[in-house]
Amino acid sequence: MTRILILTDYRGTFYSTARTRHRLCTMDVDRITAHFRRAGLEPEVVRFADLDLNEDLRGVPVLYTSSEDHGLHYKSWIEDLVLALEIAGAQVIPGYRYLRAHHNKVMMEALRAQLFPDDTRLLRTRTFGTYEELAATELDGPWPKVLKSAYGAGSQSVARARNRKELLHTARTLSDSHDGTEAVREHGRRLLRRYHHARSLHRQKFLVQEMVPGLAGDYKVLRMGERYYLLYRRNRPGDFRASGSGDLDYLDMAGADREALLDYAEQVSDTLGTPLTSLDIAFDGDRFHLIEFQCLHFGTVTAEKSTGYHIRLDGTWQHVEERCDIEGAFCEAIVGHLGTHRPGPPGRSPVTPAPTWSATSLPSTY
Ligand SMILES: Nc1ncnc2c1ncn2[C@@H]1O[C@H](COP(=O)(O)OP(=O)(O)O)[C@@H](O)[C@H]1O
Ligand SMILES: [Mg+2]
Known part of the structure; x- marks a missing residue:
């Protein structure tokens, strides 16, 4: 059975969700482990402080949470550990560069x-x-x-x-x-x-x-494996900024072609090459602009409050009605990614882990 490590922080939290549990916004780690077991994996939940870097972790998939703590002190420690894991040849998901880019524009x-x-x-x-x-x-x-x-x-x-x-x-x-x-x-x-x-x-x-001129809002696209969740966010009144406005629309894409938006999101997330991506996309009436991307520990409202997701089936975009099970969608994305991104054989040079992204080397779907 394939072992998979799940690294949680000092409060036992892992990623975030729109639900709070005892005032903590965390994914339900028990549900994640249950999903992984059903998929034939052997999950191990470990706190960062208990991680043993002397252990041979070559080729072992590692999922980890990030942090947005004030001053980013804790996040800087997570960065040390994840870079060390990547150097040791573990299959950190996502790669260190994306952790570094989390909460760091x-x-x-x-x-x-x-x-x-x-x-x-x-x-x-x-x-x-x-x-x-x-x-x-x-x-x-x-x-x-x-x-x-x-x-x-x-x-x-x-x-x-x-x-x-x-x-x-x-x-x-x-x-x-x-x-x-x-x-x-x-x-x-x-x-x-x-x-x-x-x-x-x-x-x-x-x-x-x-500044991309004339925007009335932007689009949030959350990709979890093959599922794409979409919403449009209108700007705050009298403001050029959409993020944080809370004025969300899951149905009306405000003049942008939904399929073109999905094509663009697919192309961007394929290039990133990670199983999970959160994209902020602007449309200027002619072309799309990528405003922001995150590959871990992002807000999940776009998925959790949705009534369904989009998926490419036989080359065309289909909408599937589904109440989002966030942990289920998360695990399915990871399992799909592991199925197509097997690590190289043990013994590969530990200081040069294979890049986990490349515009040319990745398959178009997970
Ligand atoms: N280059 C830009 N041109 C026009 N609007 C922008 C630009 N960059 C950001 N915005 C607007 O500002 C909002 C916040 O920017 P973003 O970079 O996503 O930061 P945050 O992390 O706070 O969401 C976006 O949702 C978008 O509406
Ligand atoms: Mg943003």
């Missing part, structure tokens, strides 16, 4: 530039590690532009800048990283030292990109 954009160069060129995203780097940069292209902190969800740290002055003002606030002592010391050095090269007090990374 700067990394997500860096990956996007590799995976979707044409899309990326249209938005001309520039990322910055300090406010000072932005202040020293002349940006091309039209205004307004969109500014995003690396962290944050539900549009909290996404803003519009109508001109350079507004951009610098907002970027200064978004990137502020200093605490009182650091600022006092640094200002002292700047005053007293003769040759002092100023250290930035604005080191929260962020990005600037073109």
